Amino acid sequence: MADFKLQVDESNKATELPLLRICGTVQQNPHMRAFWGSVFSFFLAFLGWFALAPLGLEVATSINMCENQKFPPAEYPLRPAYLKYKSLKTGLEYCQYGKVKDGDTITDCAAVPADVMSSATATAEEKSPYAPSVLAKCVCTTGTECNGMIANAGVAAVASTIFVRIALGTLLERFGPVNVQASLLTFGAFWVAMAAAISAPWNYALIRFFIGCAGATFVTNQFWCSLMFAPNVIGTANATAAGWGNLGGGVTQIFMISVLFNPMTSSGMEADTAWRVAMIVPAVLFVITAACLKLLCWDTPTAKRFDVSVTGKTKKPSLWDYVEVCSDFRVLVMIMQYSACFGTELAMNNQLATHFRTYFQMDAADASALAGAFGLMNLFARSLGGITSDILFKYMGFRGRIWAQFLSLFFEAIFLFCFGLVDNSQPWYVALAVLVCFSLFVQMAEGTSYGIVPFMNRPQLAVVSALVGAGGNLGAVIAGFCFYRPIDDPLLPFQVHAGYVMFWALLSPCYYWAEHGGMFHGPKEVTSEIKAAEETKV
Structure with missing residues (x-):
């Protein structure tokens, strides 16, 4: 029987697993x-x-496979991935004034409130029902390409x-x-x-x-x-x-x-x-x-x-x-x-x-x-x-x-x-x-x-x-x-x-x-x- 570094059975298989016993030649170990x-x-x-x-x-x-690369929000504001989107860090939503639903399906964002539309200090994005700045750098959520x-x-x-x-x-x-x-x-x-x-x-x-x-x-x-x-x-x-x-x-x-x-x-x-x-x-x-x-x-x-x-x-x-x-x-x-x-x-x-x-x-x-x-x-x-x-x-x-x-x-x-x-x-x-x-x-x-x-x-x-x-x-x-x-x-x-x-x-x-x-x-x-x-x- 060979002079192995590990204890072996009659088939020369090791009967122990000493993880750090790595010494010896390939014949020995x-x-x-x-x-x-x-x-x-x-x-x-x-x-x-x-x-x-x-x-x-x-x-x-x-x-260029991100949803907001293939479908820029300015041109495709109604993409489902955008309408559902909410930033967990800020709590803000793409549909910043609420959502319009047909049953369980979101079809659009709610209209901008009249007081916001008439405000002289509101920004262009605030006067839009959509807030694309909320979106992640790469929108890649469920249902997107x-x-x-x-x-x-x-x-x-x-x-x-x-x-x-x-x-x-x-x-x-x-x-x-x-x-x-x-x-x-x-x-x-x-x-x-x-x-x-x-x-x-x-x-x-x-x-x-x-x-x-x-x-x-x-x-x-x-x-x-x-x-x-x-x-x-x-x-x-x-x-x-x-x-x-x-x-x-x-x-x-x-x-x-x-x-x-x-x-x-x-x-x-x-x-x-x-x-x-x-x-x-x-x-x-x-x-x-x-x-x-x-x-x-x-x-x-x-x-x-x-x-x-x-x-x-x-x-x-x-x-x-x-x-x-x-x-x-x-x-x-x-x-x-x-x-x-x-x-x-x-x-x-x-x-x-x-x-x-x-x-x-x-x-x-x-x-x-x-x-x-x-x-x-x-x-x-x-x-x-x-x-x-x-x-x-x-x-x-x-x-x-x-x-x-x-x-x-x-x-x-x-x-x-x-x-x-x-x-x-x-x-x-x-x-x-x-x-x-x-x-x-x-x-x-x-x-x-x-x-x-x-x-x-x-x-x-x-x-x-x-x-x-x-x-x-x-x-x-x-x-x-x-x-x-x-x-x-x-x-x-x-x-x-x-x-x-x-x-x-x-x-x-x-x-x-x-x-x-x-x-x-x-x-x-x-x-x-x-x-x-x-x-x-x-």
């Missing part, structure tokens, strides 16, 4: 090199993937990843985690850099579509850790690696605005130039990380390159593997449950910054900070889900992992619904408090999901990991097209989305395996894998 390699690569991929989300209004302004462009680009960014994640089930088996991860980052680097050339809505959506391919690095992240860590710690290892990778989605909300864009504009750079230059930074980081993976990491504990025999698979990878895996309804339930948690996180990464900027009318830095708080919960929340899954597994057996999954999804749905009840008449910290609770359970559910995945079909681990990961992106596409894009209301989409999450949470009793048990029943038989896990419990 392949486990933690793989762990940190998967974390940093996925973190940067997430950062680049959603780098354009907090910059959405800057992009819209640069390509601008908002639709940002929503469509957000859907494109997560849609492409579905196909790439599915393909990785075979590609990982053929080329191994290191080669796949380095290739995804290199490809992603080109398209992140190309974002600096966005000039129209069509290439904005196209570039976000191709950048989305980098999001498939999650599948490698989970598959790689599953090759390196034993069953007793796999929930914690997978959840921590993915959670700290997902942290990039929160960091990018703050990093792109407060660290890059705002300092650049403060130094005198034009806003149109600043956001374009800012996009070059994650592209460069992608290339550096890809090179480090190739030079410093191995695919498995004992081999530089992966071989399918490591997972107990005796046949070559093929497309039929996907048919075999999808014929298991339990895998399909897990795919959709993951769409309800990771898909929700992706949807929030696309929605929150713009939601806070347009609905709560916050400035870019404040909106990105609140949106970033959602992703920053990944610092511990996803790990907490994995740890909870491992602890309940220790005391309740495999059904403990299923209960952890159900409870996380259940409370995710509750707090998502509550977030959809927070309107802009309430203080921002109310939205933040609910958002933090909501985020906690979203990320816990992601961690509990991949506490179950490695046990579902071990020979087809790569394919199962890929399909479940793709389910997360499918959930984001469903949310974008079915909830956030078509519903002309700032809060109702969150409430409807909560119902979607609750539906899939209630299907948790569908999980049952003879060798593992189910939500309400123990196993009928005990496998060697479970015995090994029991023996390594401490």
Whole structure:
């Protein structure tokens, strides 16, 4: 047996997760090199993937897609986005003397009072029923072309990843985690850099579509850790690696605005130039990380390159593997449950910054900070889900992992619904408090999901990991097209989305395996894998 820096089982998988034990050569410590390699690569991929989300209004302004750019208020005073507009900071409305309604539809602004019209001191704007000075620099509220462009680009960014994640089930088996991860980052680097050339809505959506391919690095992240860590710690290892990778989605909300864009504009750079230059930074980081993976990491504990025999698979990878895996309804339930948690996180990464900027009318830095708080919960929340899954597994057996999954999804749905009840008449910290609770359970559910995945079909681990990961992106596409894009209301989409999450949470009793048990029943038989896990419990 090799002289590893970590304690290992008979398969050379680590039975512990000492985060700071990073010493030794790649032969001595392949486990933690793989762990940190998967974390940093996925973190940067997430950062680049959603780098354009907090910059959405800057992009819209640069390509003249704001409502008040396309339809100047002086020429189009009756645009619905204007008639509904109210400044939360000043309390002033575009319709400064009231609104004219036909049922629930606002048709015009009320006429100017006679005393104002006759006043010699009243300004020209005061003598108009419309107050265009109240409008934001970029009006991009629900129902505008601008908002639709940002929503469509957000859907494109997560849609492409579905196909790439599915393909990785075979590609990982053929080329191994290191080669796949380095290739995804290199490809992603080109398209992140190309974002600096966005000039129209069509290439904005196209570039976000191709950048989305980098999001498939999650599948490698989970598959790689599953090759390196034993069953007793796999929930914690997978959840921590993915959670700290997902942290990039929160960091990018703050990093792109407060660290890059705002300092650049403060130094005198034009806003149109600043956001374009800012996009070059994650592209460069992608290339550096890809090179480090190739030079410093191995695919498995004992081999530089992966071989399918490591997972107990005796046949070559093929497309039929996907048919075999999808014929298991339990895998399909897990795919959709993951769409309800990771898909929700992706949807929030696309929605929150713009939601806070347009609905709560916050400035870019404040909106990105609140949106970033959602992703920053990944610092511990996803790990907490994995740890909870491992602890309940220790005391309740495999059904403990299923209960952890159900409870996380259940409370995710509750707090998502509550977030959809927070309107802009309430203080921002109310939205933040609910958002933090909501985020906690979203990320816990992601961690509990991949506490179950490695046990579902071990020979087809790569394919199962890929399909479940793709389910997360499918959930984001469903949310974008079915909830956030078509519903002309700032809060109702969150409430409807909560119902979607609750539906899939209630299907948790569908999980049952003879060798593992189910939500309400123990196993009928005990496998060697479970015995090994029991023996390594401490």
